[in-house]
């Protein structure tokens with residue numbers, strides 16, 4: 001029986017089956033893969049501990065299901081098409097057979113350099129095919145990859161290397177992004193000054209930027225693969241062995257390492273890719289994310305390749321050399337499914353329709369959105385001008401922690417509604433709860449979004465700190481996974497995601513913890529205290545607004561703000577730089593010292609009408625002072 005849902009009644013049937021008989025449902029899908037040893041039971045779970053296992057005692061290697069399994073059927077099909085940052089640079093195309101060989105060759109290179117099963121490998125690379133090859137090579141030999149977005153600073157990189165005690169770092173000399181060449185190897189050098197576990201750094205030559213190569217530590221990629229065999233046995237992995245760690249921001253402390261395991265992640269990313277995008281053999285799929293984020297993991301690399309699809313990777317940015325680049329690439333490769341973030345849509349919308357016009361977008365069958373709520377205006381623009389009114393637009397809600405798409409339309413099969421993620425995929429049991437955790441049944445309800453039953457690709461733990469995982473996701477509401485998002489179910493039973501209800505903000509689809517940004521700001525020697533909130537931003541979705549108490553001696557406001565931005569860029573990365581900084585005499589605090597963020601959010605959103613009850617504040621006058629100097633420019 002096909003794993004692809006074909007009709008609305010098929011969806012309803014599959015959904016019901018997945019709830020009533022989850023083990024049969026997922027067991028059947030998992031049977032489509034090659035297992036080295038069959039599982040004993042489909043699942044075991046306990047959301048209290050939490051302890052979740054899928055395909056218990058099954059043995060498998062995900063790369064055998066991506067590569068070996070496809071060799072004799074679709075070995076000549078393109079697995080990866082790569083478009084460079086510069087439009088003039090030649091396309092790279094790798095068939096499944098070529099990808100198999102390159103992955104095996106690099107697996108052997110890693111083994112020859114001392115990496116084996118269970119070792120952690122950091123991937124800090126540009127969007128080039130070698131990034132995907134590196135991920136798959138890790139998976140082949142059982143090493144655990146942790147991809148770090150190459151825009152993060154040396155400090156952020158070092159934190160991640162140290163947290164997972166990585167043995168190897170894979171990087172490049174530099175990255176091309178738009179008109180810039182970013183010297184990433186230098187960032188790695190800097191990070192390694194505070195790391196002791198890394199034994200080898202393998203460096204891909206990409207930009208030709210001068211780099212320092214330390215003997216015994218640094219090695220060129222082309223030297224590492226020299227003479228390595230083009231086949232490599234796939235390590236036998238338990239279904240619950242770790243596939244990767246991906247660091248993501250939360251409302252407190254440093255980013256945590258979300259852990260995904262092999263078997264369940266494999267089954268779920270494949271199933272959701274196939275269904276949500278209604279992939280058909282021969283389609284060219286393009287997800288514009290970076291492999292540094294979960295979307296790049298699940299829907300550039302694992303999901304599409306497990307399904308035998310052709311996945312397009314793009315090195316550059318949508319506005320270089322001109323803001324028509326996305327549309328030009330869709331035309332050039334006759335892309336069939338296009339998956340991007342609302343922030344990109346909003347940014348490109350501003351350039352008008354003339355720049356789209358010269359391109360033939362008629363190959364598109366499905367368009368998708370991910371990473372943040374898509375507002376109705378952007379939804380309609382995307383649907384009419386890119387999808388030309390006849391491509392289903394799938395608004396896919398999910399998270400790093402969920403591993404794969406959870407709530408989304410199934411393209412062309414289930415109905416869509418602007419700004420609504422819509423309905424849960426088979427196997428997903430979302431519920432909306434009130435503050436006490438009581439389920440809000442029926443329609444027309446609004447509250448916090450939880451998931452009450454396990455799904456195969458859910459996170460298993462946070463690396464090195466299981467208690468943090470339990471506390472963050474499984475303790476707010478007993479017996480449920482708490483997403484951190486607010487949601488409403490409308491009169492038709494469709495789900496709309498309302499955004500984060502915790503201290504996480506979503507800037508251009510990038511998740512950031514306000515506490516993390518505050519900690520970075522506080523590193524500036526002139527900063528006494530800070531508070532960061534999100535505010536609505538036309539293009540980015542949310543912008544970063546920082547309230548800062550400073551010692552102004554010897555500084556002007558302008559240069560201090562510049563220095564603070566630079567401090568944040570150095571500590572986290574340029575993506576975390578505040579959009580607005582307001583120097584304030586004090587912060588609105590309760591008598592117990594808690595900052596009243598509600599007030600700060602209102603001021604940042606230029607919603608100055610009713611500040612609500614401020615009587616519990618230690619110093620109510622501070623609110624007026626903040627309002628008077630608020631940065632209300634849009």
Ligand code: WTA
Pocket residue numbers: 248293294295369370371372373374395396397398399400401421483484485497498499500506509510511
């Ligand atoms: C938000 C990205 C509304 C949400 C895959 C979630 C969305 C966070 C959507 C996860 C969507 C993601 N509609 N909001 N379609 N998709 N989000 O971990 O707040 O980078 O909790 O995963 O992005 O971000 P993450």
